[in-house]
Amino acid sequence: MIFKRGRYSGFLRPIAYAIDLGVIHFLAYLFFGGGVEFINYIIFVSIVWVISTVVLRFYEIYRFTQFIKILSLVAKQTMLFLLIVFAFYGYYTEMEQEPGTIFRYVFLTMGIISAIKISIYYLLKKYRRILGGNVRNVVIVGLNEKTQELANFFTKNAEFGYNLHKSFKIHGEGQVKIEESFEYILKNDIDEIYASVADLTDEEMGKLIGFSDNNLKILKFLPDNKEIYGKRLDFTYYGYLPILSLRKIPIDEPFNKFIKRAFDIVMSLMVIVGVLSWLIPILAILIKLESKGPVFFKQRRNGLDYKEFYCYKFRSMKPNPTAHLHQVKKGDVRITRVGKVIRKTSMDELPQFINVLKGEMSVVGPRPHMVSHTHMYAERIDKFMVRHFIKPGITGLAQVSGYRGEVESDEDIINRVKFDIFYLENWSLIMDLKVVFQTIYNALQGEDKAY
Structure with missing residues (x-):
């Protein structure tokens, strides 16, 4: 299979790029007209749009992304796109475009792009909830209060598209060996594994990480009650050395x-x-x-x-x-x-x-x-x-x-x-x-x- 079941289609993001660039170019033709300058504009804005959206992660919207995050991305991209268009027509001064025309073009363009983006976001939610499509098969490794909360979240929020197959108790009464969970994951084509940090020993965690890497399974951990795991940690590298910062403050950027x-x-x-x-x-x-x-x-x-x-x-x-x-x-x-x-x-x-x-x-x-x-x-x-x-x-x-x-x-x-x-x-x-x-x-x- 080229695209794994339950994931967003591999074509979805390229399609989104194509639609958005189509809107940008079509409205540019209506507002500014055709000619050689229009071709130059298409080439320039296409390249800069792709680069800017990658930098701002404009298309990185997932099933768990909050709506306020989408609005924030739209606001940032709108401001940047406005600067991009002004930069182009500031360089080609002979085109003499009125600032008011540029403002109307940019805000209409971003308005349509935003409407499409938000519509797709909510249509996918409806698609998951009503038709049960676009799902990810998941399991939980480790059983405690936090993992039970996660299980309840998966069950009650069908619009996120997580299909919980099973929870494995690794320690205590009714426990299973972690290797048994591996067999189940492979047999049932599980996409994502959610593991409790508190319920796993270092050895078990090492086995789980190795299994996930070797079998191309997405592995995510639930923090235990230790203070550091409750933080929004910032992960970076000093050379090849991984470093965790206690918290990331967006305003510092x-x-x-x-x-x-x-x-x-x-x-x-x-x-x-x-x-x-x-x-x-x-x-x-x-x-x-x-x-x-x-x-x-x-x-x-x-x-x-x-x-x-x-x-x-x-x-x-x-x-x-x-x-x-x-x-x-x-x-x-x-x-x-x-x-x-x-x-x-x-x-x-x-x-x-x-x-x-x-x-x-x-x-x-x-x-x-x-x-x-x-x-x-x-x-x-x-x-x-x-x-x-x-x-x-x-x-x-x-x-x-x-x-x-x-x-x-x-x-x-x-x-x-x-x-x-x-x-x-x-x-x-x-x-x-x-x-x-x-x-x-x-x-x-x-x-x-x-x-």
Whole structure:
């Protein structure tokens, strides 16, 4: 067999390339016309499109790929394709294409390509669930709580196309020798093996790896309860020596760092020019009329790499000596009447867009804590310091997931840290946009812990 059963067809990716390039060329002819220049464009854009999509892994979408990942790939490829087209017509200046025409061409092209890509993704899901096609035969080696969860996942999520044949118990009552699982795998044409790290000895693991390599079977491991296996490890080589890094942070990549910073600058300028320019005078009068003191409140917080900076807010409390020590509680007598309104609507946080423009904060990221609280949580809460690998944010994934405002127990801060670590290990521009829109929605709706 040329293509193994249960895998995506070997023709699927070449077909996708052909369709996408067909869309690119057809729309280019409609927008820019034919001639020798059109042939040059076809040659140039075809080569650069293939190279760029390989670099960005635009076509590497699998049955387990999340939809948000597809949107992230589309956004990156759209920006790069826009630069590619502008580069071509910037070089051939005699063609005199209007920027507006190029923008319409690029966004229409990527819109159609994205629609095709997403449609195929969901059609394959329906195909697996309803017709039972495009499946992979799998077995599980090792039996424990985690492997049982995986078995339940395979059974309940038919759209992923995993057909679980059998689970093998290697140790304990009713155990079988690992060699018996090998015989079953070969006899039943199994495609993938999922093995529990916790249930296998080093010798058994060596046998399983050797068997998989020699028989061209895909082998995947389920992490046990050891801490390192719960990480999103980054694998690379120093020469021929394999090296594992404890975690991979997407924002550290130069292209992602550029996208993140560009998003922050655009958002901060929009808020500063479009909102703060007229809101500051109004709130300044209201704040001053109710109580003496500054319009703005600044407080030292810990940011990227644990460095301290001044975080800006509209003053919502009466000036008091404990503002830098004690977090606001429900019914706090320090809060003014104006303060209650701006805190409920989160308007008090808007001056932090100045911090974003200065590069001290990001629009989305882990919320920075008071310096005194940071020291306290760093000693009490495991992994609390991990959140300082990236810039703090005005809003964050933890805040839109129900963990904003007052920390009433260690459980609150522990869950914040979990969401913060998930964010820094799985960042995407789409995730940032989702958090921003959810924040705006929550502010308009009003939140119980916004006090």
